[in-house]
Amino acid sequence: xxxxxxxxxWVICKSxxxxxxxxxxxxxxxxxxxxxxxxxxxxxxxxxxxNEGSKATYEQGVEKDKFLINHASLTLxxxxxxxxxxxxxxxYICSARSTGESSYEQYFGPGTRLTVx
Amino acid sequence: xxTVTQSQPEMSVQEAxxxxxxxxxxxxxxxxxxxxxxxxxxxxxxxVIRQEAYKQQNATENRFSVNFQKAAKSFSLKIxxxxxxxxxxxxxxxxxxINAGGTSYGKLTFGQxxxxxxxx
Numbered sequence: 156x157x158x159x160x161x162x163x164x165w166v167i168c169k170s171x172x173x174x175x176x177x178x179x180x181x182x183x184x185x186x187x188x189x190x191x192x193x194x195x196x197x198x199x200x201x202x203x204x205x206n207e208g209s210k211a212t213y214e215q216g217v218e219k220d221k222f223l224i225n226h227a228s229l230t231l232x233x234x235x236x237x238x239x240x241x242x243x244x245x246x247y248i249c250s251a252r253s254t255g256e257s258s259y260e261q262y263f264g265p266g267t268r269l270t271v272x
Numbered sequence: 273x274x275t276v277t278q279s280q281p282e283m284s285v286q287e288a289x290x291x292x293x294x295x296x297x298x299x300x301x302x303x304x305x306x307x308x309x310x311x312x313x314x315x316x317x318x319x320v321i322r323q324e325a326y327k328q329q330n331a332t333e334n335r336f337s338v339n340f341q342k343a344a345k346s347f348s349l350k351i352x353x354x355x356x357x358x359x360x361x362x363x364x365x366x367x368x369x370i371n372a373g374g375t376s377y378g379k380l381t382f383g384q385x386x387x388x389x390x391x392x
Contacts, residue, residue, distance in 0.1 A: 187378060198363060198382045199317075246315060252378045259305050259367060259378055263317035 158182055159251050161264035168239055168271055175235045176267045178249030184229035185251035189261065190222075193246045205232050229254070239271045274299045274366050278383035285354045286391050292339075293349045293386050295364030301325075305367040306340065307380070308349045312360040320362070323347065354390045361385045 158181040168174045178188055187206050191199040203219075205211040205226035213219045221243075223235040232251075236243055246268050250261040275298045285291035297306070308320040323331045323340050330338050335352045351358055364383040 189379070193315075196361070196385075196387065198385050199380075201379060201381075204379060248315075248317065250317070250380075259369075260319070260322070261378065261380060265314070265316050 157253070157260075157262045159185075159249065159262045159264040161247075161249055161267050163267060164265065165268040166270070168269070170240055170271055171238055173235055173237045174239055174269060175233055176247055176249075176269075178232045178234070178251070178264050180230045180251045180253075180262070183251075183253045183262075185232075186229065186254045187252045188226055188232040189250045189252075190224060190232075190234050191248040191250070193248060193266075195246075199248060202234075236269065239269070241271045244269055244271045274301075274304075274368070274381045276364055276366050276381050276383035278362075278364055278386050280386045281384070282387045282389070284389045284391060285351075287354055287356060289354055290350060290352045291354055291388065293351075293362055293364075293388065295347045295349070295383055297345050297347065297364070297366050297383075299345070299366065301368060303369050305369075306338075306347045307365040307367065308336070308338070308347075309363045309365060309382075310358075310360045311363065311385075312357075317363075321349070351388075356390050356392060359388060359390045361387050 160179045162177045190202045202217045203211045203213045205224045207226045211224035226232040248266045249264045277296045304325045306323045310318045321333045337350045339348045363385050365380045
């Protein structure tokens, strides 16, 4: 149980285009989902926290107009990188926390490798 | 704000031996959770072990155990009988208690990570 999927697993896009990454909780309902960015051999940097039905909360320094997050249902959150540039190339990971305030465990997706050419 | 520090960028160990990864953190909270995650070359994050701060007993999961020193704000991971499959990047992480009425939704703060290599 507690599986989180991400789609696509890797994507190449041209500079100036937008790309959408999906994060789904397959066998549980996720009140909260988190989006992280990771550069090679570095730690995970939290970009934003999304709660179902409300606006995402972005971490300091993350451009909310560039990284659009939509948590439309209890099983799906999307991250759209708008007007992508080569510096947006990175590994993006989502995680999901199940419903219930006492649920503290996060389940991670397998990640999406984005390359902007 | 909480900070998590892993002072060992890289570690290596021989198969079947024991290795300890260090982690310190800084917080003014009394209740919180601590985690160790493993990220193998596949880059899938895998939970290794967790510790609730209110529990004095150190958590253990098979070959993995922690040494939780609350007063010292230290949370080290010991891997016994190391196996080749333990080769991965290990992250220590801190989480505030979840408070849906406030601003804490279970956000994780990660340390810098330690790359562990197990040699045959």
